[in-house]
Amino acid sequence: MEKLAYKLLELIALSLGLPRTRLNGFFEEHTSFMRLNHYPPCPVPHLVLGVGRHKDGGALTILAQDDVGGLEVKRKTDGEWIFVKPTPNAYIINVGDIIQVWSNDKYESVEHRVMVNPDKERFSIPFFLNPSHFTWVEPLEELINEENPAKYKAYNWGKFFANRKRTMGEVDPAFIQDLEHQPKLDITEAEGIPLIDLFPLNSSNTDPEFSSLVAEIGDACKNWGFFQVINHGVPLKCREKIELASRKFFALSKEEKKKVSRDEANPLGYYDTEHTKNVRDWKEVFDLTVMNPTIIPASHEPDDKELKELINQWPEYPPEFRETCEEYAAEMEKLAYKLLELIALSLGLPKTRLNGFFKDNTSYIRLNHYPLCPAPHLVLGVGRHKDAGALTILAQDDVGGLEVKRKTDGEWILVKPTPNAYIINVGDIIQVWSNDKYESVEHRVIVNSDKERFSVPFFFCPEHSTWVEPLEELINKENPAKYKAYNWGKFYANRRRSNFKKLDVPNIQIYHFRI
Numbered sequence: 001m002e003k004l005a006y007k008l009l010e011l012i013a014l015s016l017g018l019p020r021t022r023l024n025g026f027f028e029e030h031t032s033f034m035r036l037n038h039y040p041p042c043p044v045p046h047l048v049l050g051v052g053r054h055k056d057g058g059a060l061t062i063l064a065q066d067d068v069g070g071l072e073v074k075r076k077t078d079g080e081w082i083f084v085k086p087t088p089n090a091y092i093i094n095v096g097d098i099i100q101v102w103s104n105d106k107y108e109s110v111e112h113r114v115m116v117n118p119d120k121e122r123f124s125i126p127f128f129l130n131p132s133h134f135t136w137v138e139p140l141e142e143l144i145n146e147e148n149p150a151k152y153k154a155y156n157w158g159k160f161f162a163n164r165k166r167t168m169g170e171v172d173p174a175f176i177q178d179l180e181h182q183p184k185l186d187i188t189e190a191e192g193i194p195l196i197d198l199f200p201l202n203s204s205n206t207d208p209e210f211s212s213l214v215a216e217i218g219d220a221c222k223n224w225g226f227f228q229v230i231n232h233g234v235p236l237k238c239r240e241k242i243e244l245a246s247r248k249f250f251a252l253s254k255e256e257k258k259k260v261s262r263d264e265a266n267p268l269g270y271y272d273t274e275h276t277k278n279v280r281d282w283k284e285v286f287d288l289t290v291m292n293p294t295i296i297p298a299s300h301e302p303d304d305k306e307l308k309e310l311i312n313q314w315p316e317y318p319p320e321f322r323e324t325c326e327e328y329a330a331e332m333e334k335l336a337y338k339l340l341e342l343i344a345l346s347l348g349l350p351k352t353r354l355n356g357f358f359k360d361n362t363s364y365i366r367l368n369h370y371p372l373c374p375a376p377h378l379v380l381g382v383g384r385h386k387d388a389g390a391l392t393i394l395a396q397d398d399v400g401g402l403e404v405k406r407k408t409d410g411e412w413i414l415v416k417p418t419p420n421a422y423i424i425n426v427g428d429i430i431q432v433w434s435n436d437k438y439e440s441v442e443h444r445v446i447v448n449s450d451k452e453r454f455s456v457p458f459f460f461c462p463e464h465s466t467w468v469e470p471l472e473e474l475i476n477k478e479n480p481a482k483y484k485a486y487n488w489g490k491f492y493a494n495r496r497r498s499n500f501k502k503l504d505v506p507n508i509q510i511y512h513f514r515i
Contacts, residue, residue, distance in 0.1 A: 021164050026135050036123075040121060042116040051114040130161065224407070242325060250454075270284070294309070329458070340354050394425065395456045402445055429461075432483045
């Protein structure tokens, strides 16, 4: 393997216009290793992977695979996952991250994963060519200039390698984010996040304070996509009760929690293997709907007209769990309608213009628990995403962890908890209804090595029969509709489906309906 690796390394150097042995010196006391892989037959190959999607951290990988096959690579031209059919006595060569950095992105490491098989076991032997531990990896000076400046800062391979090996032992690779999506070590705390006092809701609609409140809401939706509210009318006791019930539930044994596990048939209840963008989230959750039962389409298929009922599952302990959750859900619905009406007014619409979409709503509450994490710099509690519904109302504890992507500069900023405030996120549905006047905010959750974190988001979603499209009052010849209509129930069924299957395409998003 070493002999072959050096041959390949020299060919790559020549292909970059470098002297043949330009890269060899980095490997004098190399840290290369081999791995023997065994993938047993798997009864549910549509739900799991032999190895999750990743890129190799070293310089080159030389892979010998048997005739069963299973390697898939992400094709760069279209992002499609393609199967690499075994060729007898051939080796597969992967460009690794180090060559990507040395070449200053002229060559890019390939994202790949391994599928498993219900009938056959599979064996493979990868060889990872890695440089000496003291190597500083950075773009090669011959390949950078004023027109093509360095795209990476130098990093020490030994430290990088030790960190990767350490966390591989502590954290399942399924949790590890790609380098560009890993949390920053230096956290930026948000400044200027709108903190809106809802007290003027008690005033008449003609009161100047009420008009000012409507303007504040509109400004926050337009410029931030989220805001915080105080004097919201939700009793503090009600919030404290659900936070305590959540802590009690997640403190139960895994066996006890799994008695109310969700599955593909019923996506309500307990779950601890949630994925966002096919990377596992560092959390466990419990989901319940506001309307019990909730009616949704039986499948995401457009021609399937069948409907099904989602029915909440309730744990035996804590005994007050159901009553507490139902009481909190009622308070969230009240607040959601208040906010919906303010948003309608801020768009120049009648106060109750949007209310009718939510008569038999599909709204739900999620209890989140983010345990202590040994590698908070590599994983996320929830990966970057936007909320698909209309509004999200979030209660977070004093630990914090929510980060939002600031629209002005794309910077991830930490939303510091404000006692007894709720964070309101504009969702995709309001973005479509407003024809992009208001935009849903991209956000994620970072985790903590010292403190566990709890949060309770409420997702305000319309009834399944709703067709979501730009509102006719907000479009005209100068501002035509930017989205085609889509059915919320089918969209929701498709999104829920992706929690359980490793899809070969990105999760459905509103941009798929953009005109």
